[in-house]
Amino acid sequence: MKFETLCLHADLNKKDEWGTLNQAICQSATFVHKGVDVDSPYSYSRLSNPTRAHLENTVNALEGGYATYAFSSGMTAITVSMMLFKRGDHIISTYDLYGGALRLFNNVCNSNGIEYSFIDTSDIDLLEKTIKNNTKAIYIETPSNPLMEVTDIKRVSDIAKKHGLIVIVDNTFLTPYYQKPLSLGADIVVHSGTKYLGGHNDTLAGFVVCKTKELAEKILYFSKTIGGQLSPFDCFLIERGIKTLPIRMDRINDNAYKVALWLRGCNKIKKVYYVGFKYNKGYEIIKKQATGFGGMISIEVESEELAKKILKDVKIFQYAESLGGVDSLITYPMKQTHADLKKEEREAKGINERFLRISIGIENVEDLINDLNGAIND
Ligand SMILES: *Cc1c(COP(=O)(O)O)cnc(C)c1O
Helix, strand or coil, rough: CCCHHHHCCCCCHHCCCCCCCCCCCCCCCCCCCCCCCCCCCCCCCCCCCHHHHHHHHHHHHHCCCCEEEEEEHHHHHHHHHHCCCCCEEEEECCCCCCCCHHHHHHHHHHHCCEHHHECCCCCHHHHHEEEEEEEEEEEEECCCCCEEEECCCHHHHHHHHHHCEEEEEEECCHHHHHHHHHHHCCCCCEECCCCCCCCCCCCCCCEEEEHHHHHHHHHHHHHHHHCCCCCCCHHHHHHHHHHHHHHHHHHHHHHHHHHHHHHHCCCCCCECCCCCCCCCCCHHEEEEEEEECCCCEEEEECCHHHHHHHHHHHHEEEEEECCCCCCCCECCCCCCCCCCCCCCHHHHHHCCCCCEECCCCCCCCCHHHHHHHHHCEE
């Protein structure tokens, strides 16, 4: 089956005795045993649940994994993936990272004895130089959030293999519709399913996709021990979202390209961060490893006043955190996603009071451009 079909029919095991077309929401914490020492498919929902299993099978097929586990948020998924490491281990990570992941690594995992080096993972020589005796993994986000930097997943994976390291890729921004990290050599994919997979800004969700049986067994063990699984109803919502993932992504991709071009022609916009421009450093890499550019654009506007005016005056775009849904959103990373960073760190990256991040939705693109034009130029 091709990707678009897999989004609807990847898991043909869903048939139940009623013949429901959609996987039924199996709202049960526990399951009746068929007898002592008789195998039952389900026992307790922290371990597994039919609605969740169906969603996990779908996402697994889309990413091409060995097994996938669904969690109550992207952060739960990332936290569970960090359970693979212990005190004294060292992890190399993209320096431009989702703010929540940075907070987890710097303030929680770090206190538990895991050491991180945050570097520009698009610089392969630097990456290789940063590997130490206790390095265990490379954690990358590509394109990165919010600076849209591109890391070559295959080259990173080749180096990781040479040194026996695990590669973890956060594939939230492009989704498996555009980018399949496991096929490029990564070992684990994590997702905030809250974003494009769910696609409607109505449900938090996260996934850990494992390439091998060995990794899958470890993640399953942590999952059943820790908890934090996605609830049956939320599984149903994410499953429903995934059915339209390809057509949403196509529209979002087209809209984002047109909006980014328009923004580039705007005098008051000093810089447009968007991975689909040919002059970008990562352009050749993203063309090679992905089939689309996604819907994320960051901009630096001429003044703090203008940034605030845009947030106040947009009517279709909503000033809200999050991304990847059908509705277009704008956020102020300095105040929201990256508010926990030290000021110097944030400013050094260019995330200042003039910096905004835009998530393009599926609205009519002329309406989106008119909305931005009104907020920027009127
Ligand atoms: C939102 C996001 C996360 C965290 O996911 P939640 O579902 O909000 O917990 C992780 N990585 C990226 C790239 C994100 O955009």
